[in-house]
Amino acid sequence: MPDYDYDLFVIGAGSGGTRASRVAAAHGARVAVAEEYRVGGTCVIRGCVPKKLLVYGSHFAEDLKDAKRFGWDVPDRCAFSWPTLRDNVMAEVDRINGAYTATLENNGVEIINARAVVTGPNSLRLGDGREVTAKTILVAVGAHPAIPECPGHEHGITSNEVFDLPDIPKRILIAGAGYIANEFAGIFHQFGAHVTLINRSKEILRGYDLAIRDRLLQISMMKGLEFRFDATFRGIEKHDDGCLTVSMSGHEPITVDLVLFATGRVPNTHGLGLESAGVAINDRGAICVDADNRSTCPSIFAVGDVTDRIQLTPIAIREGQAFADTFFGGKPTRIDYDCVPSAVFSHPPMAGVGLTETQARQKLGTVRVYTADFRPMKNVLAGRDERALYKMVCHGETDRIVGIHMIGPDVPEMMQVAAVAVKAGLTKADFDATVALHPTMAEELVLLR
CATH class of the missing domain: 3.30.390.30 (FAD/NAD-linked reductase, C-terminal dimerisation domain)
Structure with missing residues (x-):
């Protein structure tokens, strides 16, 4: 039998990779996980957890107004400090990052703070140039925000950068009409920004029930959010004062202080070296896997958003658990993707x-x-x-x-x-x-x- 450095090497310490690493190690495997950014992945570091905390913070805008009707003496104008909320949210992210790291270490998982790329069915190269081998490789690198190809797209930001904003923009344009776009639209609107959403089709939140999303659209417009449909980016021009003028098809240009791209997420397979091991990638850039999360290379598996099945944190966690139980715990498990609940934390x-x-x-x-x-x-x-x-x-x-x-x-x-x-x-x-x-x-x- 070949002598490998590890029984399992995981690329990516997000929700799926962390769960798979911890469980496989608990089953007795020698496990290492490589993470080039921070342990916790998109959900914990720059996704659903900090975003939900911003949602909680934004709800106080309406709650304080409503409080008067419930007998509370609340000033007409209440001061809001974005830096206070932002910094407190990031402190909570740091705490969770520490907890995830401790959980892995306590289970005997070796954490490698570096990028890892595949060089063969059982080999990898780390960011420091070191070569390692593993009997099994699990790719759990997630996905990244898509950015439209248009002149001036470098002047926009994505959901990754939202949590680092120095202040709340007075005017913001959000490209997209999915859950990320509608959630941040509600957040920024409650914080006092004028929000305009543009979408290349006539629909918001495709995949959700028509009556429910129509109700959200009606309420959002009643609150003062602006929607522009059948609008495709043509370009973004940045002015000397920092303002951005966005031109689009079917509508007049609009000048704003911030452009946020929320136009979907793309699997992080570029530059991973997967082709060296014969791992098949589909036209969306996702790793093709079977019901047991196995790729077209028998020793390489993938879970989570990088497979582009259902991009939800609980799905990645379940896939990671099933993978570890199946191949290291002697408990064959497959995920049932029927009746998966989902939510949009809009307003x-x-x-x-x-x-x-x-x-x-x-x-x-x-x-x-x-x-x-x-x-x-x-x-x-x-x-x-x-x-x-x-x-x-x-x-x-x-x-x-x-x-x-x-x-x-x-x-x-x-x-x-x-x-x-x-x-x-x-x-x-x-x-x-x-x-x-x-x-x-x-x-x-x-x-x-």
């Missing part, structure tokens, strides 16, 4: 699981749809006109719930339990038979008509 947030109404009609033919369209109790007393919308999609013949979709305060917190019900194959009758928990917004789920 207000939305969440969904299972088939949308359109998808259900195309797949099942006959469906029944139940809804609740209401003003949450807090909004009523606060004098806000925003309405929540809950939607349940059922198979027309069996009554089985095939999808639940919601928009309104705190719906991501409810969706996890709703997802269990959909995954379990419960019916509308099962929800109807459950006594409502009153007064809550969640009770509307068992009162849908």
Whole structure:
């Protein structure tokens, strides 16, 4: 048998790579993980964790206004310090980074703070020039923000740089209409910026239920966010005063203080040397893998966003766990990608699981749809006109719930339990038979008509 330096070498210490490394080491494998930036990956360092903290911070803008209706003596203008929030968020990121690092070290994983590239089916070269070998290689390098090809694109930023801004821009243009674009649109709007979103199509948040995303669009426009559809970048011109003028198809140019690209994410396979081992890459730049996360090279595997299956942190974690259990723990495991819940932390947030109404009609033919369209109790007393919308999609013949979709305060917190019900194959009758928990917004789920 060949003598390898490691049983498993992992490239990338994000959510998937960290989980795979820790679990494989716990199963007794000799494991090393190479990370050229910081342990924790996109989610912890520059993604969902710090972004969710910004969402929490931005909600105080509306909460302070609403507080007056609840008897609190709140000044008309409350001072907000972006540097305070930014620095506190980054301090929390540092804490989590330290916790991830300690977890790996405590499990005997060797952390190599350097870039690693594949040089063959069982070999790698590190950033310092050192060559190492491994019986198995796992690629878990994630993805990076896509940047449109247009003159002046270097003047824009991506979600990676948002957390380092010195201050909040007065005018911001966000390119894109997916979850990243809508989340940062809500954040910056609540912090006082005028936000314009441009999108090359007529739709926002494709893949989510039409009625839910239409409600978000209506509420966003009511709040003062501006949308420009059928707009494609033509160029960005930077002026002497630092302002940026963006030209686009179908619309007049617009001058702003910041341009944020939120136009999707691209797998980080460029320059990894995967071709040296015969690893197949698809036209999106993602590593092609089978149900066991194995690439076209038998000794090289991949998990997480670099495979471009479902770009969600919990998916990467489950894939990393399944990989380690299968190949180092003697417990063959495969991931079920059906009924994966997701959320958009917009203002207000939305969440969904299972088939949308359109998808259900195309797949099942006959469906029944139940809804609740209401003003949450807090909004009523606060004098806000925003309405929540809950939607349940059922198979027309069996009554089985095939999808639940919601928009309104705190719906991501409810969706996890709703997802269990959909995954379990419960019916509308099962929800109807459950006594409502009153007064809550969640009770509307068992009162849908």
